[in-house]
Every structure is written in structure tokens, then in C-alpha cells.
Amino acid sequence: MKIVLKESQIKLLLEKINSDKVICDNCGWDWELSDGGDDPYLCHNCGYDNAEDEFIGKKVMVYYNLNKHTFSVTHKNKVILHADYVKLYDVEFRVRKGGKERVRQEKSKNVHAFVIGNLIDYCQYPCENIPQEPTDKIVTYNPYKYDSFVYKNTKEPVYTAKEVDMINLKNKLFVINEVKSTILKESEKKSTKYTYTTMGFYDKWGRKRYYFNKVLSVPDESPIPNKIKVFGSDGDFVFDEKVIKIDSINNKIYIEKQDFDLSYPKFKFKENERLSEKIGVTSANIRKALELAFPNEWTDESSEFTSGLRGVYTIGERLGTDEDWSIMNYFDTKPEIHSLIYLKYFDDLKEGLISEGDDIVVWMSNLFENDDEFTKLLVNRQWSSIENGLKLERQSINNFINKLGVANIKYYSHGSKMDRWQGVDVTVDGINYQIKPLTFFKQEGDEYIVGTYGMSDYTSKKKVDKIAFANISKCVIIDNKNYKVMSKNKVSFKQDPIILE
Numbered sequence: 129m130k131i132v133l134k135e136s137q138i139k140l141l142l143e144k145i146n147s148d149k150v151i152c153d154n155c156g157w158d159w160e161l162s163d164g165g166d167d168p169y170l171c172h173n174c175g176y177d178n179a180e181d182e183f184i185g186k187k188v189m190v191y192y193n194l195n196k197h198t199f200s201v202t203h204k205n206k207v208i209l210h211a212d213y214v215k216l217y218d219v220e221f222r223v224r225k226g227g228k229e230r231v232r233q234e235k236s237k238n239v240h241a242f243v244i245g246n247l248i249d250y251c252q253y254p255c256e257n258i259p260q261e262p263t264d265k266i267v268t269y270n271p272y273k274y275d276s277f278v279y280k281n282t283k284e285p286v287y288t289a290k291e292v293d294m295i296n297l298k299n300k301l302f303v304i305n306e307v308k309s310t311i312l313k314e315s316e317k318k319s320t321k322y323t324y325t326t327m328g329f330y331d332k333w334g335r336k337r338y339y340f341n342k343v344l345s346v347p348d349e350s351p352i353p354n355k356i357k358v359f360g361s362d363g364d365f366v367f368d369e370k371v372i373k374i375d376s377i378n379n380k381i382y383i384e385k386q387d388f389d390l391s392y393p394k395f396k397f398k399e400n401e402r403l404s405e406k407i408g409v410t411s412a413n414i415r416k417a418l419e420l421a422f423p424n425e426w427t428d429e430s431s432e433f434t435s436g437l438r439g440v441y442t443i444g445e446r447l448g449t450d451e452d453w454s455i456m457n458y459f460d461t462k463p464e465i466h467s468l469i470y471l472k473y474f475d476d477l478k479e480g481l482i483s484e485g486d487d488i489v490v491w492m493s494n495l496f497e498n499d500d501e502f503t504k505l506l507v508n509r510q511w512s513s514i515e516n517g518l519k520l521e522r523q524s525i526n527n528f529i530n531k532l533g534v535a536n537i538k539y540y541s542h543g544s545k546m547d548r549w550q551g552v553d554v555t556v557d558g559i560n561y562q563i564k565p566l567t568f569f570k571q572e573g574d575e576y577i578v579g580t581y582g583m584s585d586y587t588s589k590k591k592v593d594k595i596a597f598a599n600i601s602k603c604v605i606i607d608n609k610n611y612k613v614m615s616k617n618k619v620s621f622k623q624d625p626i627i628l629e
Contacts, residue, residue, distance in 0.1 A: 183208055183247050190214055190243045190294060198253040198296050212255035212296035216245030219289040221277035231271040241269050243292060254567040254579060259295055321348035323471050324360035325464045336385035342464060343381045359471055362397060404470035408488035411460035417492035418456055433543050441507045443542060453542040455507050458514060465506055472502060517582060524565040525553055527598040531628040532556060551589035559593045562586050566597035569604050578604055578619045585613050603628040
């Protein structure tokens with residue numbers, strides 16, 4: 129592959145290589161690399177992460193950091209970032225013999241096993257949306273058992289790979305072949321039809337491909353030999369199964385642009401068009417359909433709670449608690465659920481089960497009430513998107529309560545107006561708190577930086593008095609004003625916080 133650079137691009141590269149100064153590509157702010165702290169390429173003026181522009185495509189060396197419990201990514205012997213997810217290509221697995229022997233002799237750990245490759249993608253620590261692990265192609269290393277990295281199941285040594293995804297979960301590392309001849313399987317029988325929620329186009333480092341997000345296998349009443357159907361909101365497609373590729377970690381289907389263009393040369397993305405709304409799959413109609421489908425479980429709005437379902441497909445069933453708020457109540461705001469209902473509508477239309485012009489609310493209510501298989505599919509998809517957030521929220525609230533050490537606390541359960549509309553998680557002695565997890569806390573000059581998950585600007589929520597960031601060892605409390613949301617994972621402020629340890 130040949131890459132041609134303009135003279136201006138060459139000058140820019142040379143400036144970056146020969147300078148210790150980082151210039152933010154987003155706002156122009158500059159700082160010395162040595163002054164960047166734990167995140168040397170993160171702009172503390174606008175929050176933009178310049179590391180991506182600096183290191184994507186470059187060769188890096190990755191190892192598991194036993195102190196931070198995440199991956200350290202190095203470039204030219206310098207740690208450039210910490211990440212819970214790292215994707216590499218043209219990969220080498222390397223074990224330094226001297227370090228391995230010292231571990232065996234001294235029974236003490238040292239860094240001597242590395243994964244080396246060109247950086248494709250990453251999610252910086254702490255990562256809010258870590259991809260799920262697959263069950264195959266897992267690679268592991270144990271200095272007391274092996275001389276090299278090995279496949280976990282077969283113990284066969286592995287030294288290279290086309291692409292590798294490193295995920296900071298149970299197994300830490302596994303390999304993905306760049307091209308697979310088969311699609312994701314939900315059973316031993318290969319599926320021939322998939323739905324997707326959104327579609328995108330990738331054009332980097334000489335690779336051009338279309339991808340389909342959050343693919344899901346669905347029954348196919350009329351399969352076509354050697355073909356795969358991919359249906360979704362950006363279009364319905366049929367491809368030869370040989371050209372389909374899969375990223376089982378991120379649950380995406382890929383097809384190279386050249387193969388896509390052979391079948392669909394005139395394809396164009398639809399712009400700002402919610403197709404589901406055109407047939408009436410809207411938030412308001414979904415709520416009406418749920419009320420019609422489950423009249424005995426539907427509760428009307430009260431002074432304390434919003435209207436919604438209780439006692440069917442509940443949060444408590446998944447968390448092992450007595451909470452009766454239904455997971456289905458979140459259908460109204462989830463675009464992915466709207467897309468799946470949209471696809472189901474056209475399947476029923478094609479099969480003659482409904483006719484154009486039929487009442488969409490009545491159709492959806494019958495679907496929720498009578499099609500248990502499809503409704504469970506929707507519930508499981510909804511739960512997968514909110515499970516980690518709900519568990520983390522509950523844990524953070526418990527940490528906050530433990531640190532506060534008071535008994536006069538009012539907790540607002542799911543479905544309450546204070547929680548769903550006003551952003552208030554708990555009230556303590558008349559003060560309303562929004563609770564967030566705390567991943568790190570540091571002071572830089574007269575400014576404080578807090579690491580968290582799912583952060584928003586709550587200043588418009590007038591009933592939120594304070595925001596508390598809590599983990600098991602520390603709680604940081606600030607007023608709900610005069611702070612800057614740098615990203616979903618970081619907040620900066622200059623007000624002096626209350627710190628409970």
C-alpha cells in the first residue's frame with residue numbers, strides 16, 4: 129500500500145515528532161507533554177482526546193498493568209494511555225525470556241509479556257462501554273505454565289495474528305481473524321437473516337468497508353441458498369455469504385466496499401430519517417400499546433410516580449430484588465427497540481398478517497401481549513443496554529450512603545418522578561443528590577478533575593442540589609453549578625468539594 133502525503137502534512141508530522149508540545153486539534157490549546165499528567169494528550173481546556181490523532185495507525189506495545197488493573201499502551205518506550213479496550217492489527221505476541229525466568233525463580237511478578245501491533249482503536253480507562261468477550265479464540269499467558277502466549281482451549285502456542293482485541297474483563301485477551309466465512313451463531317444452525325440498528329462507513333488506513341451495528345439473528349421463513357439477508361433502518365440487503373465478515377466482539381457485520389458496490393452501486397445513506405416514526409412507532413404510541421397489552425399491570429400517574437408497567441418483566445427479577453418496575457417501560461426512549469419493532473411490522477406485512485393502514489397501536493399491543501418470543505427478545509435487548517448502568521448506579525448510591533453515615537435518607541426507586549424526570553436519586557435532610565460513580569479524583573492547580581460514568585449537565589434539573597461521586601473508599605460532593613462536563617467520563621470544576629473518606 130502506498131500513502132502519498134502533501135508537503136503541509138509532512139511539515140505537520142515533523143513538527144509533532146520533533147516537539148514535546150501538544151497542540152489540541154479541537155481548540156488550539158497547547159501544553160508541554162510532561163505537564164499532561166495521567167492523560168498527557170487530553171486537552172484540559174475543551175476535553176478533546178488528542179491521543180487518537182497522535183497514535184492511531186502507529187505500532188504500539190501493550191501490557192497488563194497490575195497496579196492500575198487495566199492495559200498500558202506504550203509507544204517508543206513511553207506510556208501514552210491506559211485503556212480497557214485495545215484493538216491491534218499485524219500483531220506479535222512477545223515474551224521476554226529473562227523476565228519470565230526471574231518470575232519463576234523469584235516468584236514475583238514483572239512486566240515481560242507484550243502484545244505488539246498497529247493501533248486500530250481503543251477505549252480509554254475507565255471505559256464506559258467495554259465490549260463483551262466471545263467464547264472462542266481466547267489467548268492467555270501464565271509464566272509458570274507456558275513459555276509463550278497460548279490458545280486457552282488447546283494450549284497451542286501463538287506468536288502472531290491478523291487482528292487482536294484486548295478487553296479488560298475475565299480473559300484480558302483474545303484473537304479475532306480478520307475474515308470469517310460464517311456469521312454469528314445463536315445455535316449450531318447458521319442463521320441466514322439478521323437485523324441491525326444503524327449502518328456506517330469505515331475509511332481509514334486504506335480500508336473501506338460498510339458495517340452494520342448491533343446485528344441480531346432472526347428467523348428466516350424463506351432462506352436463499354448461500355445468501356445472507358441483513359435488514360435494518362438504512363435498507364434491506366442480500367449478500368453472498370462469502371463476502372460477509374464479522375466482529376463478534378462489537379457485534380457488527382462488515383462487508384468490504386468493493387463487494388458492497390457490486391450489489392448496490394447506487395446506495396446512499398438516508399439523512400436524518402427515523403423510518404420507524406413514519407409508520408407510527410413512536411414513544412407515545414409504544415406507551416399506549418403497553419397499557420393496552422397489560423391493563424392489569426399498568427399503573428396510572430400519581431403524585432410520586434410516573435405511569436408505567438409494574439409486575440411484568442421487572443428489574444427486580446434480573447437483580448434479585450423486589451423492585452417491580454418493568455424493563456419494558458424503557459422501550460419508549462430506545463431507538464434500537466423502535467427499529468426492531470419497525471422490522472417486525474414489515475415482516476408481518478409481507479406475510480399478510482396485517483394490512484397497510486391497520487392501527488399501529490393495536491398491532492403493537494397484540495405483539496407485546498401474544499408474541500412472547502419477540503417480546504422477550506426486546507426485553508433482553510433493552511436489559512443488555514441498561515444492566516451495567518443500573519448495577520453501577522445502585523452500587524454508587526450504597527457507597528454514598530455508607531460514607532455519609534446517616535439514617536435519614538429517602539431513596540427514589542425507578543419510576544418515581546424525582547428519579548426519571550428531576551434527576552434526583554436520594555434526598556438527605558432536605559438536600560437532593562444526583563449520585564455518580566467515582567473512578568478517580570485529582571487536583572490540577574485551582575481546578576479539580578473527577579472521573580465518572582454517564583455524566584450529563586444537571587444544571588437544568590432545578591431540584592438537584594448537589595452531585596456526589598462515590599466509590600467504596602471516597603465520596604466527592606459538589607454543588608450542582610459551575611462545573612464543566614468534559615465528556616461522559618470526566619468533569620472539571622473549581623469549587624471546593626466536600627470529600628468523605
